[in-house]
Amino acid sequence: MKNYKTIILSNQEIAPHYYRMRILAPDYHKMASPGQFIMFRVQRALPPLLRRPFGIFRIGCLPADCDGMPAKEYIEIIYKVVGSGTEIMQELHEGDRIELLGPLGRGFELGDPAEEKILVGGGIGLVPLFMLAEELVKSSRVRLLMGGRTREDIIAVTEFERLGVETYVSTEDGSLGEAGLVTQVLERKLMKYPQAAVFACGPMPMIDAVQKICAEHKTPLQVSLEALMACGVGACLGCVVKGAGHSDAEPRYLCTCKHGPVFRAEQLDWTRLDETESECGGCK
């Protein structure tokens, strides 16, 4: 993990309120693993004061060109404009200078290649699953169950398809794919593929429902959580979640930023996760 000043390579709207940003990010190939995140300093001036956390969507490289420009390693993030930080971010352009801290946190464990892999993404929660899919397709069968409120929340699905991931889309209003919740699709898939491992990221009610389904089917589950963060390195203790076995007498708080953002389901106290929902745009 490093903290450095860098520049934006591109920042484009890909759907209403959704943006894809490419940031020049040397060494991320060597440093980052699927599920990790970055803290993005929007600008040196205020506001916003605090950095914003974002899951890494993809790491890529622009090849060296014949004009002598060296190869450029970059990371891609996808974010939804929801608040003061992301409102400023949507105005940023190629060449704008920003500060990047990362890669941070613990990512996904890839698990046994023989398992069927089922990824469950809700809206902007899809973001950290792409890098994971890139790794998993090398040795396993991978399916993506993608859910959203409406068709505008279904992003980047074709990119998963290009990796060879079988994708199933559902929207709550039925405007794209199956009408209903992504968790209904998950239940059907788990009936069909009992030897699966599930990886989920999305809003807390979705994560909660996915956990209940996986617990019933005794399916291994890893979740990537979102939380409000100030520091991203485990110092402020603002982003904690209750770990398994937590009680007031024996507190077992885990930092989403440092012990997560990816947790195995059995690490967490699911009876107490209800109060942790936050409104953030693709942040961890």
Next chain:
Amino acid sequence: MAEIQLPESTTRRPRMAVEIAGLKLKNPVMPASGTFGYGEEYAPYLDLNQLGAIVTKGLSLNPKAGNNTPRICETVSGMLNAIGLQNVGVDAFVRHKMPFLEQINAPVIVNFFGNTQEEYAEVAARLDDVPGVAGLEMNISCPNVKHGGIVFGTDCDAAHEVVSLVRKRTSKPLIVKLTPNVTDIRVTARAVEDAGADAISLINTLTGMAVDVKTRKPRLANTIGGLSGPAIRPVAVRLVHQVVQEVSVPVIGIGGIARAMDALEFLIVGATAVQVGTANFVDPNAMATVIDGLEEFCQDEGIEDINDLIGTLEG
């Protein structure tokens, strides 16, 4: 971030060392308690050896769970927090966190708190013979559970009593950290000095609140939290200014410091050292930037010793 190598200057480098309650600091910059964990969290980003001192997260006698989430929320040029003083407890700190801190070439100041007088005294006593603990910083912004939850630091008699008691139980330099949430901070400052404080640090966070207008719920699970960040700096500078005129012990200025210019305001009004808090969250390298900036300012202004700057407010 890469350090910029400057050519050897012909002018002499200014002396940056200051002394507080017998503690020799190589420069006047240290983290504010609760924004720097136990030091190790920031070691990947910042050379801890360059700091004037290290101030740990606040410790209680027993481990403390802290509050429910959400615990933080950003406000205009600041943030509210209600972490709830989550910490590992004094014994676990000594066993698991001190070994790392002992290797750092900077005095370790251990922040601590209690909810009863006895708890304060007991934590101080347990830290008294711990090698590597250079000094103590006592957070008196906690409710006294035996007296209706009134905050020690908002009642000058309670503050005097608890500091006197701690004073008897520790031989280490004792810094008392004041709450700004009082009518007249000079009264509390005098009380803790009289009770035996070797130094005073201020300000702790200002109490505040924010509301999510859509859900009509408080943004913090705890409803009320502590405001920090650049937004509170003018308030902090004013309070430090008032306290330095009232007491003879050294004062450490805290509140919204992110750059050298901010730290200089506190030094000029009379603080001997400063603590950097929320800025550490924004930039893990913030304290290094402040230290470099202070040195540069002294060089530019022809100040040979940073002590010559302290308490030089004009007019």
